[in-house]
Amino acid sequence: MLKPRLSVLLFILGLACCCTGTTAAAQVAAGDWPNFGRDGSEQHYSPLTGIAVSNVEKLGLAWYFDLEPGFTVSAPVKGGDKLFTTTGHSHIRAFDAASGKLLWEFNAGVRDIAQSPLHMSWGNKGIAWWNDRVFLATTDGRVIALDDKTGQPLWHTRQFELSELRNSNGAPRVFDGKVIVGHGGADISPLRGYVTAYDALTGKQLWRFYSVPGDPSVPAANEAEKIMRATWKGDWYGKGGGGTAWNAFSYDAELNLVYLGIGNGFPYNQQLRSPGGGDNLFLASVVAVNADTGDYVWHYQVCPGEQWDCTASQDMTIATVPIDGKPRKVLMQAPKNGFFYVLDAATGEFISAEKFARVSWAERIDAKTGRPVENPGIRYQDKPGLFELWPGPQGAHSWLPQAYSERTGLVYIPVMDVGALIGAAPPDATGFTAGMGLTLIADAELPGSRRSFLKAWDPVSQRAAWSIELPGDWPGGVLATAGDLVFQGRIDGYLVAYDARSGEQVWSYKTDAPVVAPPISYSIKDKQYISVLTGNGSQGGGILATGNAAYRTDYQLPRRLLTFAIGGAAEVPAFAPPPLVPPDDPDFAPDEERVQAGAMAFATNACIVCHGTNAIGGGSAPDLRFSPAILNPDLFKAVVIDGSYKMQGMPASPTLPESVLEDIRHYLRLRAMQAPAEIATMSQPPPGTGE
Ligand code: HEC
Structure with missing residues (x-):
């Protein structure tokens, strides 16, 4: 008796799961924003129309919440x-x-x-x-x-x-009751990247997809590993790896595919990573896997044999657009390498790719093979000296997401033009990137560099419909809405709305800190809201922040959660940024050798990651040029070696030798001495914003 009853029950449960599962994933309630990009299509698009071009001038602050300093992006x-x-x-x-x-x-x-x-x-x-x-x-x-x-x-x-x-x-994503998570680390060691899916109800692991092959002396675990192995050559195992998916995942319920955005290889220099060459799959690739099993379905590699910190970990927008006059479901990605790709979402077939930023590594993507036509000499192994690379490792687009509007058919991309200097490392090289087999000045002083834009990209004609130059070089994540609005924050503290069709600025709000996080939109009882976190941090707030040095982005600026609605009239307390004054250090006499050693140690001991390139603090951590701690050796040691501020986000470095610590302090005192001249050139607000 028990058996039939149980199966009836299971049948009913199964049905219920089906309905709530697939439909919930496919159709997120219009007023919700449950995932990073709202739903699996990662369009960063809200179907709400309560806030539109016609009434956006009445958009005001509905409520706010004060946040702690640090990462609010x-x-x-x-x-x-x-x-x-x-x-x-x-x-x-x-x-x-x-x-x-x-x-x-x-x-x-x-x-x-x-x-x-x-x-x-x-x-x-x-x-x-x-x-x-x-x-x-x-x-x-x-x-x-x-x-x-x-x-x-x-x-x-x-x-x-x-x-x-x-x-x-x-951000973890939840697609149809599965939690998809990835991780980073491919800039540090030859690890084997993977993506894992967990049951959202129980936490049980459902599948794990490895993005580079494992031990070649044991049989390949599956089809994907066979495909990968054929593309890693020479004595690579244990020396080369990477391929971490640290940011982007998309999902299509109808195709039952999860898309993984896979990152760069380690070491960057392919001669060290895979001495026999090869494409090194699935580095810098979009990989589609079966949502239920994690089994490989298709892949497309944006940088075969990557060696420039090229990643495909930027967001992947799924949408149906007219290709050759017929509606086609496509995957659209603007990865670091500066080409905008349109691929068939079901098969991965290459449809088109064009440059959306300044690019020097490849001339074009061959339409027949879907492979890049690299510019001669771009592989640095056999070349003496340093040469320009566009885009540099910051990428023409990083993790701050693009948005897509089905009403305009345009993709709104936060774009960067940031060039680098790159070259093979001499055998005796030391320094930040020498272990990677190259010299890489990631954010070099180059004409035309450190610029940023909001570009409205037409994926069908592969051209910009409009483009706006932005202050700084770390453009914010984008939100598009069915009210024909595009929202984006700026490094100079403005949250701005544009007419999605023309790019005309139709609204702005001045916050007290940079706005780089992607805004979202939602509704409660038919009232639409726009919500965003303010404050700089992460990549553009620490390392690679020099292009923002003209703007106040620092740790001392107040961070908030701001929520806007039509007719909102809330006000935040008035704020005057505290002056930037280096500590008084009249007796300091810089010693060139110690400054050099200190600058190197500042980079190799990760200080640069949070406290900024050239020790210009971008908001992830205090700007040490203005810190009294650099004149107090005991305090400096307590903070850096003993970790007295660990619970505030400053890690301890217990193994750092005291002599190295003193070199770093020496370097920072020099940077403090140079700071007044540098901040005298800061502009806030930037020219040309009309504010
Ligand atoms: C993970 C990010 C991170 C890294 C890496 C990091 N710091 Fe910090 N550091 C912070 C944060 C956050 C604070 C502020 C803590 C607080 O709010 O009190 C801080 C504070 C400090 C301070 C005190 C500043 C002041 O005025 O109070 C000093 C000095 C300092 N860091 C030096 C260093 C040095 C030297 C290194 C490299 C060895 C380093 N930090 C690496 C995040 C970092």
Whole structure:
């Protein structure tokens, strides 16, 4: 008797799962924003029309919440009647989405647990919501589900061990009841990158997809590994690897595919990584896998045999666009390498690619083969000296997302023109990138460099419909709405709305800090809201921030969650940025050798990642040129070696020799001496904004 009953029950449960599962994933409620890019298509597009070009001038602040300093660059998510944010190292907050009332907080305790600067050098890029749960992935490798009513953990698991040289800061996605997470670390060691899917209800691992091959002495585990192995050549195992998917995942319910955006190789120099050459799959590739099994379906590689920190980890927009007059479901990506790719979403077939930024590494993508036609001499191994590389490792587009509007058919891309100098490392080289087999000046002083744009890209004609130059070189993530508006923050503190059709600026709001995080839109009881976190941090706020040096982006600026609505009339307290004054150090006499050693140590000991290139603090951490601690050797040691500010996000470096510490301090005193002349040239607001 039991058996038939049970199967009836299972049948009913199965049906229920089917309905809530697939339809919920395919059709997110119009007023919700449950995933980083809203739904699996990663369009960063809201179908709401309450805020439109016709009434946007009445858009005002509805409510705000003051945040702590540090990393505040993630997109909020909204599910049901609540808005959720993550800041710093997985500090989660839940708000009443209409009133802004704080409901609960959950701090994942990363700073307590973290064992290396690796776990603290990047802040969280986002979280996900599904079925009354909030999902987070901590930099130290934990994946956690919280009850959205209480903030209490429902389950937690690990995607990697604390001791591994991996870190996870991208937004987890939840597609059809599966939590998809990835991680980074391919700039540091030849690890074997992977993407993992967990059951959102239980935390049980469903599948894991490896993005580079494993031990060649054992049989290949699956079809994907066979494909990969054929493209790694020579004595590579243990020396080469990478391929971490640290940012982007998309999903199409109809095709039942999850798309993985795979990153660069380690070491960058292919002669060291895979001495016999080869494409080195799946580095710098988009890979489509079966959503249920994680089995390989198709791939497309944007940089075969990559060796320039080329990644395909930028967001992948799924949409149906007219190709040769017929509607076709495509995947659109603007990866670091400066080409805008349109691929068939079902098969991966190459449709088209054109340059959307300044590019020197390749002339074009061959339409027949789908492979790049590289410019001669771009592979540095046999070439003496340094030469220009466009885009540099910052990329023509990084993780701050593009948006797509089905109404205009345009993709709105935050674009950078930042060039680098690159060359093979001489055999006796030391320094930041020498271990990678190359010399790379990532953010070089080059004419025409350190520029940024918002480009409205027509994926059919492969041309910009309009383009706007932005201040600084770290352009914010983009939101598009069915009100024909495009929202984007700027490094000079403005949140700006443009007419999606023409690029005309139709609204702006001055915040007290840079705005780089992608805004989102949601509704409660038919009222539409726009929500964004302010404050700089992460990549553009630490390393590679020199192009923003003309703007105040620093750690001292107040960070907030700002939520706007039509007729909103809330006001934040008046704020005057504290002056930037270096500590008084009249007796300092710089010693050239110690300055050089200190500058090198500042880079190789990861200080540069948070405190900025040339020690110009971009907002991830204090600007040390203005810190009294650089004149106080005891305090400096307590902070840097003993980790007295660890719980504020400053990692301890217990193995740093005191002589090296003193070199760093010496270098910082020189930078403090140079600072007044540098800040005299700062412009705020930038010329030409009309504000
Ligand atoms: C993971 C990011 C990160 C890294 C890497 C990092 N710092 Fe920090 N550092 C911070 C943060 C965040 C603070 C501010 C903590 C606070 O709010 O008190 C800080 C504070 C400091 C301070 C105190 C500044 C002041 O005025 O109070 C000094 C000095 C300092 N760091 C030096 C260094 C040096 C030297 C290195 C490299 C060995 C380094 N830091 C690496 C994030 C970092």
